[in-house]
Amino acid sequence: MKAKVYVTLKAGVLDPQGQAVSHTLGRLGFEEVKDVRIGKYVELELDETDEARARERITEMCKQLIANTVIEDFRIETVAG
Amino acid sequence: MRFGVVRFPGSNCDDDAYHVVANVLAERGSTGAIIWHKDHSIGDVDALIIPGGFSYGDYLRAGAIAAHAPIMAAVKEFAAAGGPVLGICNGFQVLCESGLLEGALVRNHSLRFVCKDIHVVVEGRPTPFTQAIPAGRHIRMSIAHAEGCYTHADVARLEKEGRVIFRYCTAEGEVTPEANPNGSVANIAGVCNAAGNVVGLMPHPERACEALLGRGGEDGRMLFQSALAWQQGTPARVGG
Numbered sequence A: 001m002k003a004k005v006y007v008t009l010k011a012g013v014l015d016p017q018g019q020a021v022s023h024t025l026g027r028l029g030f031e032e033v034k035d036v037r038i039g040k041y042v043e044l045e046l047d048e049t050d051e052a053r054a055r056e057r058i059t060e061m062c063k064q065l066i067a068n069t070v071i072e073d074f075r076i077e078t079v080a081g
Numbered sequence B: 001m002r003f004g005v006v007r008f009p010g011s012n013c014d015d016d017a018y019h020v021v022a023n024v025l026a027e028r029g030s031t032g033a034i035i036w037h038k039d040h041s042i043g044d045v046d047a048l049i050i051p052g053g054f055s056y057g058d059y060l061r062a063g064a065i066a067a068h069a070p071i072m073a074a075v076k077e078f079a080a081a082g083g084p085v086l087g088i089c090n091g092f093q094v095l096c097e098s099g100l101l102e103g104a105l106v107r108n109h110s111l112r113f114v115c116k117d118i119h120v121v122v123e124g125r126p127t128p129f130t131q132a133i134p135a136g137r138h139i140r141m142s143i144a145h146a147e148g149c150y151t152h153a154d155v156a157r158l159e160k161e162g163r164v165i166f167r168y169c170t171a172e173g174e175v176t177p178e179a180n181p182n183g184s185v186a187n188i189a190g191v192c193n194a195a196g197n198v199v200g201l202m203p204h205p206e207r208a209c210e211a212l213l214g215r216g217g218e219d220g221r222m223l224f225q226s227a228l229a230w231q232q233g234t235p236a237r238v239g240g
Helices: A016-027 A051-066 B014-024 B072-080 B090-097 B155-160 B221-232
Strands: A002-009 A040-045 A072-079 B002-007 B031-036 B047-050 B085-088 B104-106 B114-122 B138-145 B149-151 B164-169 B188-192 B198-201
Touching: A002 A051, A040 A051, A051 A072, B002 B014, B014 B031, B014 B221, B047 B072, B047 B090, B072 B085, B085 B090, B090 B104, B090 B198, B114 B188, B149 B188, B155 B164, B164 B198
Parallel strands: B002 B031, B002 B047, B047 B085, B085 B198
Antiparallel strands: A002 A040, A002 A072, B104 B149, B114 B138, B114 B164, B164 B188, B188 B198
């Protein structure tokens, strides 16, 4: 089974990288951009076929290492096969 | 007093910290030992220093991989037993990632790596590394980091518990937004745990221990001298 993990800064935590990208997009003429938040994308390949169990394990991985839950949120997507 | 300095792959202030405790302060009864990250025991030491650098190349997040290195179980055990632990720069990031300190260090507001001399005011509850420094004393050290912006979900509680130990200030000791080099909440440069024995800070005291090295002077010695006085149980006042 494959899984995708999206790690994003919590709402409230300032994202200077996102701000810099937002300003530059504005300068390039993309005036509709109101806010940009930058995060991380992690692909995992697991030796596991049960989705519920995979999610449970990945949640634990995120809490222990992949995300810093003090400042980041995470979202998990599993892909069968 | 024997200071153990933990060396991770990518640590680059480990030798500087070792030099201070093993040579600069030797005549005050200080000795040092380097501890390898793959070890499972810290050996016979009285205090630990988690040094600066780029442990594991700052992969994932600064300090995130080092926080799970084999040696960290022994570091946590030592800290839980009340042993003094000082995290400097990347070491501060490692202590936050490992849960030994609260909060997190994120990208500087400027998005730049900032390398310069700064001043911090010493305050908060007594810790082994600051108990001999008069409260309100401001000291000069250098910073060199890109992820030094301290963030915490409940700064008011941290302040109430006296756990803000260092705060960026001007050369005159005033805590102003201009004196904040990285956007840290409430100008926080260093904090301690609830028990006070684990301290982390972004500035580099080990780089400010010999007048020969740059313009920083010797203010950084105060932290190590404070720990020596704490260990010896003698009331002392350093840098007075």
